[in-house]
Amino acid sequence: MSVERRSRLTPDARRAQLISAGVSFLADHTLDDLTIDVLAARGGVSRALIFHYFDSRQGMQRAVVQAARDALLHATLPRPELAPEQRVHDVLVRITSFVADHRGTFFSLVRGPASGDPTVRALVDEARAANAERLREALIELGEPDSSALRLALRSWVAFAEETFVALASEQADATAAQADHLPEDLIGFLELTLTGVVAAARKARI
Amino acid sequence: MSVERRSRLTPDARRAQLISAGVSFLADHTLDDLTIDVLAARGGVSRALIFHYFDSRQGMQRAVVQAARDALLHATLPRPELAPEQRVHDVLVRITSFVADHRGTFFSLVRGPASGDPTVRALVDEARAANAERLREALIELGEPDSSALRLALRSWVAFAEETFVALASEQADATAAQADHLPEDLIGFLELTLTGVVAAARKARI
Secondary structure, three states: OOHHHHHOOOHHHHHHHHHHHHHHHHOOOOHHHOOHHHHHHHHOOOHHHHHHHHOOHHHHHHHHHHHHHHHHHHHOOOOOOOOHHHHHHHHHHHHHHHHHHOHHHHHHHHOHHHOOOHHHHHHHHHHHHHHHHHHHHHHHHOOOOOOHHHHHHHHHHHHHHHHHHHHHHHHHHHOOOOOOOOOHHHHHHHHHHHHHHHHHHHHHOOO | OOHHHHHOOOHHHHHHHHHHHHHHHHOOOOHHHOOHHHHHHHHOOOHHHHHHHHOOHHHHHHHHHHHHHHHHHHHOOOOOOOOHHHHHHHHHHHHHHHHHHOHHHHHHHHOHHHOOOHHHHHHHHHHHHHHHHHHHHHHHHOOOOOOHHHHHHHHHHHHHHHHHHHHHHHHHHHOOOOOOOOOHHHHHHHHHHHHHHHHHHHHHOOO
């Protein structure tokens, strides 16, 4: 890419382009591998420009994780026009499809940044909390009584679902060609049944 | 501690003592904070001796995480003399008590080392797999049919339980003095009910 062509981008557009290159990088690398040098090479810009936009490696990683998290939350935004039951089903369909299409990004989010930078951890925890809250809203519309047990069950169930995606992916990575992938509808059914199971359990719990 | 006194320990005992100092350190620090300098200071030995025993910071961290994981698995080893239902209940009682007594160590295990070193990640994943397998053995004794859905549900439920412990701890950290801690028996009841819920869900799932 020539200097002339690059110089046409506004600073905001350049920054967005670099963040997007960082998110793509996460598709097949961990966050730890995302260095200033890597992003400079991927974005076709100098290290100095990366520092100009993000101040530090940490600032750059935070911006990339935030963008990846926002992409996940955007892709799985509940459709308010659907009835609550269909809305939950639709979100599970779409998150399953997001994970299938952006497996590396999803794994970087749910497993990659757990250690190290507390800001990155907080960004990812916010996504888990947001997903639990969306489920709670739909369930309350369905007549589920609100309770601290329900909130705890939904938050922990989001971790359950994340582990399910991670476990199936590592199983597939180990599998021989003879073993087929799980059907998305079976996975969605499993998630729906376990969600219903923990919600019913929370109703009986005193916590 | 004098050189004379230190020299009385055999190399194996000295190594074990250093690992134990590292595990104690995790009680109120993350794995990232565990450096060669920290362990040398805690163990009252030179940096050179730490390198002698563990080769590298990574080697030292791996040894400490392995010891912390083994402590957790040992503390929650099922008691074979109990009937399967009591055995599951007893393990939930003991893991709840382990987390209350060793909160920092537990958090370092379940959340700290998720990024970075794949060997550390594998150590922690093994603990999750071991806990899921123990549950599976007890459930099969109780007549639960074995299936891939059951295995997946149990593995994911261990992540559910970990998230429950982490969520309650951060809730307590944020709570005012007026809010009491959750009663351990309520927490154990919540875990038992949700475990039963996901096992029943797995029975209906096709995955």
